[in-house]
Amino acid sequence: MTWSAALAPLRNRNFAWYFASRLVNTFGNMMATVALAFAVLDITDSPSALGQVLAAHTIPMIALLLYGGVIADRFPRTLVLQASNMASALSQGAIALLVLSGHAEIWMLVVLSVVHGAVSGISFPAMASVLPQLVERSELQPANALVSLTRNGTMVVGPTIGALLVVTAGSGWALAVDAATWLLAALLLLPVAMPPKEPGGAAPDTIGELREGWSFFWATPWLWIVVVGFGVLNAIHMGAWYTLGPAIADDTIGRQGWGFVLSAEAVGLLLTTVVLLRVRLERPLLLGMLGMAMIAPPILLLGVSPHLVGLVAVAFLAGAGTEIFGMGWNLAMQENIDDRMLSRAYSYDMLGSFVAMPIGQLAYGPLAEAFGFRPVLIASAVAYVAVVGLVLCSRSVRNLKRAPVEPLEPAAR
Template identity: 35%
Template sequence: MPGTPGAPTGRPEPEAVHHGTCPAGAVVLKTLPPWAGRNYLLLTGATVIASLGSSGALIATAFAVLATGGSATDVGLVAAARTIPLVFFLLIGGAVADRLPRHRVMVAANALSCVSQGLFALLVLAGEPRLWQMALLAALGGTGQAFFAPASEGMVLASVSGDQAGRAFAVYRMGMNGANIGGAALGGALVAAVGPGWVLAVDSAAFAIAAALRAFLDVSGVPERAPGGGMLHDLRDGWREVVSRPWLWAVVVQFSLVNAVVSAAEAVYGPLVAEQHLGGPGPWGLALAAFGVGTVGGALLMARVRPRRLLLTGALCVFPLALPSAALAVPLPVAGLTAIMFGTGIAIEVFAVTWMTALHQEIPEEKFSRVSSYDWLGSLAMVPPATALAGPVQDLVGRTAALWGCSAVIVLLTAAVLCVPDVRRLTRRTSTEPAAGAPASHAAEPDPAGAD
């Protein structure tokens, strides 16, 4: 899913997926919305648990490297070791997830992440791990994520009925974002209290629990997929699905660059501005936390609002993503930056929900994971070179000009995407309208009502 650095309604779903609630849980489920069935609760619970562990583990990994005497460069190398296999295996992961039962791919990927994080924890707790060992285990974790991400995309929306899918996904995102915020805060406190090794061990246990929950998904009503023509055939088929839909490839291209400049601003320029003008890491951490709180607010908003024109609404909400870079370029005081980050978090979460709703509505189920893998690849591929080039660009044009350039790139790309007719016209379908898999041009016909 295109989104900030790290992301699904109308297709009828198998009855066993939507109604897969066990009688023993009927009393509990009466207090929940009617669309929150067994599969939805399992998927949401697994994601919340895994997010709690992973967000804390990101902090623990950096401090584990530093505890061995590693430098900032060493921290970056370990982070890159996770990102490179993630990018390299994404397309393969998407093709595999469309050939095998997706829940099994998710469980296997979680198991790999559990093992890699468990070994990482043992190395840290046992003594002084070497840099190559930490990089290798980080790479294994990235490989697991490369197979997990395309398989998991759309699974939550497939567990609820079409009319309620957007609302269900918003609630799911609210839980995930809240877990990311809480996990980061708890992880930082635990690293200080007991050391990074134990936080990595907790992350390993979280992946084990998440895998167990996903293993209990009821997929008895999901029809078996017809055998494909091989891995390369599936990848070419997924590519054709992407390029045949102008709204899809336009947004993927947009976010390949938007994510890149946002990452450069937040990972490189932001800490430098905070150190020199805002008072150090504390105020910068407060601004980042405000962004996270904003994403929870955006998810809460989308649980209540169902915009008719999905991509038009989402694209307009990308414009505010240019504001944090502009605020750093000025630079604004901490209060102003924090307010902007909060508002940006709300806006980008609205985009995330509308984007996934559109994908789930328009992409055939049997091709969803391979299309998702291209989406993920576009979102991540340009991030490493952008962060690597941020320093040289600053040396060449100055930090202020570089930050204004980041804002300009976001505004210009978003304006260009709005020039694509299908982006402006694609509308949310009701359960009585044609299911996904119809030609994109049909789905993008003008709404007779003429309003969102």
């Protein structure tokens, strides 16, 4: 693939505006991830409290994912994204105001995280499935890579800038920037012209649409096997890395050091994205699951020897593996699932993948307090590798290849 072909989606007006929206929004989110964690730890140094705030976002998000998939298959996906971006700007702005004013309490952050999580649940399926409506089928890999480039590029500087703002100005300012980026992201989607939805004969039937989505999900082995595996993998990752990680960093490498570790992970994501602009993935799920195994070393090192240089190195490799899976998964979904079913397929994917995340967020604090950080993290790393191996036992996962490119009508430009 030439560089001209790799950058071709940016010549598409609709994709270019969507790309700009994602870039702005993701930059704010990367800072907010660090800021919210340390805002909670400023109120209480309990990792269990941090897990409660994180779970307050995750639980309503999971609860509304299936409904979000129906909404995204029924209405214009950019309209769904605009509405959700505006609602997220309000909820994140309220959190920032409470933190900046010094009136924030854990229960307040929990309530506002519930609101933000509900909005995320409705918007995620639309965000995941919008690309096939913006670019031609032959441009899906470079379009996905460019979107990943926005995420991974901002992940390089976002956590570090967020941590720097936390240290110098306080957590509230990073959260305020995040709220502003949600608003700007909504405005940048206004010029995007989506193809009209095909008129339907019967009145919308939410339950019927959900049943149709479930039937497709269960009839596609590679889809449900990977999703079931990620139900466990994400619970481990959220509990071990994102709940215990900041607490361990506070006592070892420091808050700025944790920002460097997250940025190193992002550098791995970013450089791999650049490679995937040129290199075609022929076995997207096989390579992707092998890449996911690289999450285990950072979890192990966090428990055994949380030193900055070592964590930065293994976090870089984990980022590279994560990006390979992300690209492979999106290509598997977007090339093998019809557009009319795609949002619902993504919603079942997200539901199964995310459903156990609150368990990890809520359980890892008490587990670490009861058994110690080191044993919990070592066991988590071993379990992570074991689950990846079980998923790869499926032939449908190992052998899935790229779908042949068929000529389609050009996307609106």
